[in-house]
Amino acid sequence: MSTLALTGGRVLRPDLTVDRADVLVDQETGEIAEIGPDLGGAADETLDATNSLITPGFVNGHCHVAMTLLRGYADDKPLDAWLSEDIWPAEAELTPEAIEAGAELGLLEMIRAGTTGFADMYFSMERVADAVERAGLRARLGHGVISVGKEHEAAREDAETGLAFAREYDGAAEGRIRTAFMPHSLTTVSTDIYEEYVPKARELDVPIHLHANETADEVTPIVEEHGVRPLTYARDLGLLEPQDFLAHGVHVDETEIDLLAETDASVIHCPASNMKLASGMAPVQTLRDAGITVGLGTDGAASNNDLSLLDEARDAAMVGKLAADDAAAVAADTVVELATTGSAEAIGLPAGRLEPGAPADLAVVDLTGAHLTPAHDLVSHLAYAAAASDVRHTICDGRVLMRDREVLPLDAEGVCERATAEATALIDRAES
Numbered sequence: 001m002s003t004l005a006l007t008g009g010r011v012l013r014p015d016l017t018v019d020r021a022d023v024l025v026d027q028e029t030g031e032i033a034e035i036g037p038d039l040g041g042a043a044d045e046t047l048d049a050t051n052s053l054i055t056p057g058f059v060n061g062h063c064h065v066a067m068t069l070l071r072g073y074a075d076d077k078p079l080d081a082w083l084s085e086d087i088w089p090a091e092a093e094l095t096p097e098a099i100e101a102g103a104e105l106g107l108l109e110m111i112r113a114g115t116t117g118f119a120d121m122y123f124s125m126e127r128v129a130d131a132v133e134r135a136g137l138r139a140r141l142g143h144g145v146i147s148v149g150k151e152h153e154a155a156r157e158d159a160e161t162g163l164a165f166a167r168e169y170d171g172a173a174e175g176r177i178r179t180a181f182m183p184h185s186l187t188t189v190s191t192d193i194y195e196e197y198v199p200k201a202r203e204l205d206v207p208i209h210l211h212a213n214e215t216a217d218e219v220t221p222i223v224e225e226h227g228v229r230p231l232t233y234a235r236d237l238g239l240l241e242p243q244d245f246l247a248h249g250v251h252v253d254e255t256e257i258d259l260l261a262e263t264d265a266s267v268i269h270c271p272a273s274n275m276k277l278a279s280g281m282a283p284v285q286t287l288r289d290a291g292i293t294v295g296l297g298t299d300g301a302a303s304n305n306d307l308s309l310l311d312e313a314r315d316a317a318m319v320g321k322l323a324a325d326d327a328a329a330v331a332a333d334t335v336v337e338l339a340t341t342g343s344a345e346a347i348g349l350p351a352g353r354l355e356p357g358a359p360a361d362l363a364v365v366d367l368t369g370a371h372l373t374p375a376h377d378l379v380s381h382l383a384y385a386a387a388a389s390d391v392r393h394t395i396c397d398g399r400v401l402m403r404d405r406e407v408l409p410l411d412a413e414g415v416c417e418r419a420t421a422e423a424t425a426l427i428d429r430a431e432s
């Protein structure tokens with residue numbers, strides 16, 4: 001077997017305790033072979049982890065990775081106006097080449113932030129899948145289906161594209177890519193499309209992922225049109241199976257929380273996007289207390305405006321306390337779990353865990369920064385003080401994706417140049 005050893009560091013165990021140990025990775029299976037003292041000697045390749053913490057790789061439960069092209073293009077507006085006045089007109093000019101360039105930029109950023117897995121909803125997803133295959137991460141990918149503003153046949157075609165992608169790409173990139181059927185939201189996809197396509201997605205046995213209960217403006221029309229709360233409507237459409245996951249879940253009432261707990265569907269909390277678009281605050285502590293699986297997502301870079309799960313963890317803790325009016329709510333260990341195993345479980349990808357036999361999806365965080373000194377509690381540092389730029393090495397499926405801040409599978413300079421050129425041309429087309 002070919003082996004990789006991470007030596008001289010500390011490891012964050014699944015019970016969130018920390019101790020000094022080396023980690024030996026079997027690069028053929030992509031799994032952790034052994035954790036213990038002095039494992040460097042016999043390994044084929046070594047990564048220095050001195051003064052560093054080895055953690056499970058971070059998992060981004062909800063993203064639109066190619067939206068890096070629109071980072072900073074339109075800010076400071078609520079969801080409705082932001083999408084309809086700025087984002088959708090610009091997205092109408094996207095080409096498959098632009099999406100691939102934007103996806104590569106996002107993947108570069110994610111690797112540099114210690115992210116090893118993510119869920120993504122966008123279009124031209126075969127180009128996103130190509131970029132993921134090259135970059136080496138794991139992903140749950142789906143074509144975002146929208147019917148609003150389209151003739152019925154055009155909406156059906158969009159849904160067919162979504163099904164075809166889910167069918168053809170599940171298991172791609174040696175199994176690192178999994179798929180889902182991804183209707184955009186409960187208000188942007190019509191009831192008849194749901195009625196026709198949810199059963200078809202079930203036949204493929206892929207999860208369903210959608211935006212739900214993100215803003216108060218989305219709740220009212222559903223209650224008015226269907227006479228029930230959005231998640232009751234979703235359940236009636238067959239949308240809340242255990243493998244399904246919803247982005248946001250900000251405006252959920254008690255009956256909807258009960259429904260999520262009963263059905264076992266998961267919620268991806270996106271605190272930065274929710275704060276930036278002033279959508280509201282998800283009741284994260286209440287969702288967790290109800291036994292609901294909660295993950296953490298950045299959403300797209302245009303509503304965040306970065307793709308760092310460490311930032312997101314800190315935001316989740318801060319806003320979670322405010323929402324619960326309780327400083328003890330959404331504590332440090334909770335957000336570290338949300339950013340790793342919580343997201344992985346919600347989106348149905350294997351999670352990195354510091355134990356033998358687990359996938360070697362790892363991030364190595366440099367602890368020498370002034371902002372991480374002293375080191376009373378490393379879980380606290382991950383939750384409240386560490387930044388994406390502290391991540392030294394990133395490993396996914398046993399392969400080193402970043403070594404000492406150098407991203408190996410991608411040419412960082414070329415990726416940034418291409419993305420800048422595509423983003424500039426995109427905005428020129430959108431505004432001409």
Ligand SMILES: N[C@@H](CCSC[C@H]1O[C@@H](n2cnc3c(=O)[nH]cnc32)[C@H](O)[C@@H]1O)C(=O)O
Pocket residue numbers: 064079083087088091121122123143144145146158184211214273299300303
């Ligand atoms: N096939 C669709 C594409 C949908 S992709 C998913 C969409 O979600 C949009 N989006 C990004 N962030 C959010 C959010 O927070 N809420 C709702 N939609 C979002 C994103 O801009 C993109 O248009 C089409 O032809 O338009």
Ligand SMILES: [Zn+2]
Pocket residue numbers: 062063064211247299300
């Ligand atoms: Zn989104």
